[in-house]
Amino acid sequence: MIKIVKRDQPSRAIFFFTPVLAIFLTLVAGGLIFFILGFKPFEALKFFFIVPIADKYGFSELLLKATPLCLIAIGLSFCFKSNNWNIGAEGQLTFGAIVSGGVALLFYEQEGFYILPIVILAGAIGGMLYASIPAILKTYFNTNEILVSLMLVYVSKLILDYLVVGPWSNPEGFNFPETRQFSDSAKLPLLFEGLRIHAGIFLALAAVVISWFVFYKTYLGFQMKVSGFSLKTAKYAGYKGKKMIILVFLISGACAGLAGVGEITGPIGQLHREISPDYGFTAIIVAFLGRLHPVGIIFASLVVAITYLGAETAQIFMQIPKYTGQVFQGMILFFLLASDYLLFFKFKFIGSKK
Amino acid sequence: MNTNLKISNVTKIYPGCVANDNVSLEFNSGKIYALLGENGAGKSTLVKILSGVIIPDEGEIYLNKNNLKLNSPLDAKKNDIGMVFQHFNLFETLSVFENLIIDSDEQRESLREKIDSIMKKYNFSIDLDIPVLNLSAGQKQKVEIIRCLIRNPKVLIMDEPTSVLTEQETSELFLSLKKFSEEGILIIYITHKLKEVMQLCDEVAVMRRGKLVSVSEIKNENIESLANKMVGQNLKTIKKKKAKNSSDQLIKITNLNFTSEDPFETNLMDINFSVNRGECLGIAGISGNGQSELFQVLSGEIISDKNCIEFNNNYIGDLNPQERREYLMAFSPEDRLEQAAIPQMKIFENVALNNFKSSNFFNNGLINENKIKEHSKKIISDFNVNTDNIELKSQFLSGGNLQKLIIGRELITSPDLLICFNPTWGLDVGAINYIHETLIKINEQNKSIILISTDTDELLKLSDKISVIHKGKLSKIMNAEEVTSEKLGILMGGAN
Numbered sequence: 001m002i003k004i005v006k007r008d009q010p011s012r013a014i015f016f017f018t019p020v021l022a023i024f025l026t027l028v029a030g031g032l033i034f035f036i037l038g039f040k041p042f043e044a045l046k047f048f049f050i051v052p053i054a055d056k057y058g059f060s061e062l063l064l065k066a067t068p069l070c071l072i073a074i075g076l077s078f079c080f081k082s083n084n085w086n087i088g089a090e091g092q093l094t095f096g097a098i099v100s101g102g103v104a105l106l107f108y109e110q111e112g113f114y115i116l117p118i119v120i121l122a123g124a125i126g127g128m129l130y131a132s133i134p135a136i137l138k139t140y141f142n143t144n145e146i147l148v149s150l151m152l153v154y155v156s157k158l159i160l161d162y163l164v165v166g167p168w169s170n171p172e173g174f175n176f177p178e179t180r181q182f183s184d185s186a187k188l189p190l191l192f193e194g195l196r197i198h199a200g201i202f203l204a205l206a207a208v209v210i211s212w213f214v215f216y217k218t219y220l221g222f223q224m225k226v227s228g229f230s231l232k233t234a235k236y237a238g239y240k241g242k243k244m245i246i247l248v249f250l251i252s253g254a255c256a257g258l259a260g261v262g263e264i265t266g267p268i269g270q271l272h273r274e275i276s277p278d279y280g281f282t283a284i285i286v287a288f289l290g291r292l293h294p295v296g297i298i299f300a301s302l303v304v305a306i307t308y309l310g311a312e313t314a315q316i317f318m319q320i321p322k323y324t325g326q327v328f329q330g331m332i333l334f335f336l337l338a339s340d341y342l343l344f345f346k347f348k349f350i351g352s353k354k
Numbered sequence: 355m356n357t358n359l360k361i362s363n364v365t366k367i368y369p370g371c372v373a374n375d376n377v378s379l380e381f382n383s384g385k386i387y388a389l390l391g392e393n394g395a396g397k398s399t400l401v402k403i404l405s406g407v408i409i410p411d412e413g414e415i416y417l418n419k420n421n422l423k424l425n426s427p428l429d430a431k432k433n434d435i436g437m438v439f440q441h442f443n444l445f446e447t448l449s450v451f452e453n454l455i456i457d458s459d460e461q462r463e464s465l466r467e468k469i470d471s472i473m474k475k476y477n478f479s480i481d482l483d484i485p486v487l488n489l490s491a492g493q494k495q496k497v498e499i500i501r502c503l504i505r506n507p508k509v510l511i512m513d514e515p516t517s518v519l520t521e522q523e524t525s526e527l528f529l530s531l532k533k534f535s536e537e538g539i540l541i542i543y544i545t546h547k548l549k550e551v552m553q554l555c556d557e558v559a560v561m562r563r564g565k566l567v568s569v570s571e572i573k574n575e576n577i578e579s580l581a582n583k584m585v586g587q588n589l590k591t592i593k594k595k596k597a598k599n600s601s602d603q604l605i606k607i608t609n610l611n612f613t614s615e616d617p618f619e620t621n622l623m624d625i626n627f628s629v630n631r632g633e634c635l636g637i638a639g640i641s642g643n644g645q646s647e648l649f650q651v652l653s654g655e656i657i658s659d660k661n662c663i664e665f666n667n668n669y670i671g672d673l674n675p676q677e678r679r680e681y682l683m684a685f686s687p688e689d690r691l692e693q694a695a696i697p698q699m700k701i702f703e704n705v706a707l708n709n710f711k712s713s714n715f716f717n718n719g720l721i722n723e724n725k726i727k728e729h730s731k732k733i734i735s736d737f738n739v740n741t742d743n744i745e746l747k748s749q750f751l752s753g754g755n756l757q758k759l760i761i762g763r764e765l766i767t768s769p770d771l772l773i774c775f776n777p778t779w780g781l782d783v784g785a786i787n788y789i790h791e792t793l794i795k796i797n798e799q800n801k802s803i804i805l806i807s808t809d810t811d812e813l814l815k816l817s818d819k820i821s822v823i824h825k826g827k828l829s830k831i832m833n834a835e836e837v838t839s840e841k842l843g844i845l846m847g848g849a850n
């Protein structure tokens with residue numbers, strides 16, 4: 001007989017094992033769905049998860065998609081680890097892109113090494129500004145950051161819409177909803193001839209290293225951790241709990257803003273209506289799948305990035321809508337939350353002996 | 355009907371510690387049993403096993419000869435075992451009634467009648483329709499007890515129930531417990547207060563390091579013999595030498611007021627006092643009369659006017675706790691789980707919460723983990739915290755051991771002024787003795803203490819001067835020799 005019993009303490013090994021389990025279960029369930037839809041499960045999964053990254057181009061695409069996911073998730077991990085539920089990274093990404101795009105447009109006919117750093121910085125600042133809204137409302141007016149940050153996503157998208165259709169639209173662009181092309185000096189350099197992977201990946205890697213260092217090695221990180229667990233204890237210790245809350249929002253906004261910069265100054269090189277396929281929301285899944293740990297987030301971003309690519313190949317080769325990508329992302333989160341049950345409970349096999 | 359509860363060869367092993375080591379015990383209804391033992395002896399573990407919260411590695415539980423398999427708290431409830439935990443398990447914003455019926459599947463109306471009749475029978479008077487957050491600690495505990503009584507339990511277990519109660523509430527609780535016992539409910543009672551055991555219980559079982567060391571009848575015991583059994587040696591009685599009359603003033607509070615926006619907090623009115631070097635000022639009072647607000651004002655968690663607090667010739671009323679630590683003040687709050695420590699963090703991380711400059715925990719903004727760990731090991735050995743694993747999450751320390759860690763963390767920095775609030779809350783007699791000794795030593799080194807405590811004996815033992823707080827106001831400050839516990843009791847009740 002099998003019995004479920006409570007663990008004495010949450011298991012450390014299981015903590016890192018459940019994400020793997022979740023991915024496995026997602027594959028099984030995905031295969032099942034394909035089967036019900038009338039496809040051969042293994043073949044379909046192959047189209048989804050292997051074909052897209054089988055060549056050099058595919059691999060570059062994988063990194064291209066993983067970059068913003070990783071960057072945003074790293075930023076979100078600061079918020080989530082300290083119990084601040086910022087789910088508006090998509091809005092911070094959009095606003096960061098707007099600000100950095102605006103700056104890039106200012107320089108549209110100029111060249112110079114100084115332009116790119118300014119453009120990047122502008123994106124980070126834009127993201128921070130946008131994240132500061134829910135942060136300040138939360139700390140000083142007790143509003144719920146989940147609602148505020150989420151609603152601001154739609155506001156930012158409307159602002160972007162207005163700009164690319166109206167004042168910022170390309171004068172020579174036949175009224176297409178997009179801006180002029182940025183000058184080459186305002187673009188992140190591509191890393192390889194013929195591939196779309198660009199220097200934004202270094203921003204993501206830098207964020208990984210810095211976040212690990214800050215969170216695990218510095219006094220600041222320690223204070224953020226304490227404030228996240230208990231504001232009361234933070235107060236007793238003499239930490240500035242409210243400032244910590246604002247700080248984690250700013251960090252997370254900056255990361256999302258940088259991801260926005262990467263999206264517009266990378267291969268595309270202009271502002272347009274749909275700069276992000278909901279990277280800001282998907283990164284929430286990435287953050288949790290990576291257990292809010294920098295290294296975990298790297299792996300998680302690669303796994304989730306595949307679902308984006310897989311959805312596109314599946315659309316092309318199997319004529320199924322690319323929204324299956326989102327189904328997979330949803331399943332990953334679902335199975336992750338479900339298998340977290342194993343953190344607190346274990347199965348015990350009881351033999352016939354009494 | 356007679357109830358017989360039998361624990362047979364129960365063992366529970368945690369990594370690095372045997373919490374229960376082959377314990378066998380038998381209880382019969384009609385009696386009240388005390389379970390005694392040092393901090394970390396395994397008392398809570400044993401009763402959590404009885405209530406299905408913890409599953410033992412080995413051993414059996416029998417209730418009236420039936421072998422019980424308790425895999426969850428629900429199993430225990432179904433088998434008529436009720437438990438009131440040391441920390442309340444109530445939903446603060448729900449009404450009393452909602453809290454009572456939350457785990458029951460009976461009809462609301464019939465439950466209401468049942469609850470009413472229980473309250474009538476035992477003379478409880480609680481408004482069922484107000485939210486729990488409006489209740490005093492004693493009332494909350496009654497709610498927990500009623501929640502057990504609804505199920506007509508055969509066994510009622512209470513883990514350190516009086517640590518949050520006033521003396522009045524405690525004697526009310528004892529009356530109820532005696533009534534329950536007369537009606538045939540078997541009662542198991544855990545406490546560190548030996549006086550209570552003598553007053554209330556019929557039989558006493560003592561545990562030490564996970565093992566059962568003795569079972570005896572109360573009429574053959576006295577406080578000394580019980581203390582002796584718990585600690586395994588005779589306790590020395592400690593007595594404070596009278597402080598030399600120093601006139602070297604260390605801290606002075608002038609005209610301090612605090613008005614809270616929270617209706618459940620107490621406002622402080624016109625607080626004035628001063629403490630000299632080498633002195634201990636005791637502040638007595640029934641809990642909930644402004645002690646916690648006073649503590650927070652003194653620690654800097656609540657900021658006041660700069661000039662209200664003068665410390666060592668500096669005005670520090672507007673400084674936060676961290677800034678006050680730079681002036682060599684240390685603080686030990688009452689609430690160890692929510693304020694003084696973070697249960698989910700490791701022991702050494704909790705040690706770093708009290709960051710004196712001289713401890714060098716953080717250099718140039720970086721964590722100096724070796725230093726913190728070294729320091730933690732010292733606290734653990736000096737203050738007898740019963741673990742050697744500083745990487746253990748502090749939630750796995752027994753209640754008393756966590757308290758030792760916290761008070762140790764504050765004392766080891768040898769501050770000029772220690773402000774502590776119920777420093778020996780939940781400690782066993784041996785540990786209390788050790789903390790008291792240390793506090794006296796601090797005074798002898800010409801350092802000062804403000805001791806806020808609800809334990810009158812403790813105050814009389816340690817203080818040089820005593821004041822009483824009542825409804826946010828301090829009484830005049832008296833010399834400890836002139837004060838008796840009767841006099842304190844009267845002042846605590848609000849008389850002048």
Ligand SMILES: Nc1ncnc2c1ncn2[C@@H]1O[C@H](COP(=O)(O)OP(=O)(O)OP(=O)(O)O)[C@@H](O)[C@H]1O
Pocket residue numbers: 008009368369371372373391392393394395396397398399400740741750751752753754755780782
């Ligand atoms: N999950 C756990 N992991 C490791 N050790 C544990 C765990 N839970 C309890 N312990 C240890 O088991 C021992 C017994 O703890 P228990 O809470 O039963 O003590 P207690 O007698 O109730 O003490 P106190 O009087 O301080 O409340 C302690 O040493 C404690 O540190």
Ligand SMILES: [Mg+2]
Pocket residue numbers: 397398399752753754
């Ligand atoms: Mg205990």
